[in-house]
Amino acid sequence: MTRADGRAFDQLRPVKITADFIQFAEGSCLIECGRTKVLCCASVENRTPPHVPEGSGWVTAEYAMLPRANRERSRRDISRLKLSPRSAEIQRLVGRSLRAAVDLDKLGEHTVTVDCDVLQGDGGTRTASVTGGFVALALACRRMVEAGLLAASPIRRYVTGVSAGIVDDQAMLDLQYSEDSRAQVDLNCVMNELGELVELQGTGEGRAFTPAEQQELVRLCAKGCRELLAVQKEVLGGRF
Numbered sequence: 001m002t003r004a005d006g007r008a009f010d011q012l013r014p015v016k017i018t019a020d021f022i023q024f025a026e027g028s029c030l031i032e033c034g035r036t037k038v039l040c041c042a043s044v045e046n047r048t049p050p051h052v053p054e055g056s057g058w059v060t061a062e063y064a065m066l067p068r069a070n071r072e073r074s075r076r077d078i079s080r081l082k083l084s085p086r087s088a089e090i091q092r093l094v095g096r097s098l099r100a101a102v103d104l105d106k107l108g109e110h111t112v113t114v115d116c117d118v119l120q121g122d123g124g125t126r127t128a129s130v131t132g133g134f135v136a137l138a139l140a141c142r143r144m145v146e147a148g149l150l151a152a153s154p155i156r157r158y159v160t161g162v163s164a165g166i167v168d169d170q171a172m173l174d175l176q177y178s179e180d181s182r183a184q185v186d187l188n189c190v191m192n193e194l195g196e197l198v199e200l201q202g203t204g205e206g207r208a209f210t211p212a213e214q215q216e217l218v219r220l221c222a223k224g225c226r227e228l229l230a231v232q233k234e235v236l237g238g239r240f
Contacts, residue, residue: 012228034174061098185205
């Protein structure tokens, strides 16, 4: 079989990250993965939630899709007076992933909220939110150092996310919607720059899958994460 856009099975969609996309946010970027486009904005507050230990900081995320991010208009969550289960699950994933990138003690008593708003969805919006959300978070931390709020950046490790799946019994990297919508197996993977796993979500959508198939999907994701890491480092100018 061949992919709809002609990519190799282990090939990412074209990736572009535009830093400082929003004027007022402490850190922001627009990440484009093929036709998926997510705006990520990091905001800094000089306070923390009650559950955070004194002297420590917190990183959290919010996720939403614009009504016309997809092929048909969807209702805004506010119209339902509650967050959709999907949005709630994704923003918890993004928040956990970004906290893995930060030394919360070095962040001090600050909260960084990363808003991930999907402008256009074509598969992989949650993993694009992780990859772009990290860039926004890192830029915000850099600004905090420049402003004298922190002595040094609290960033410990770069973090990236990508998906892989099995379609028509073929493992492939970075599914677009036409592939994701008929995937037999779907796997979302978040890794740090050392290649260590931060989060792994694998689901048999159409059939069960074997440990060997899972390992192949993780191998594909590791390749994709290395390539995304290179894009992040180019945008951010290397290490912190």
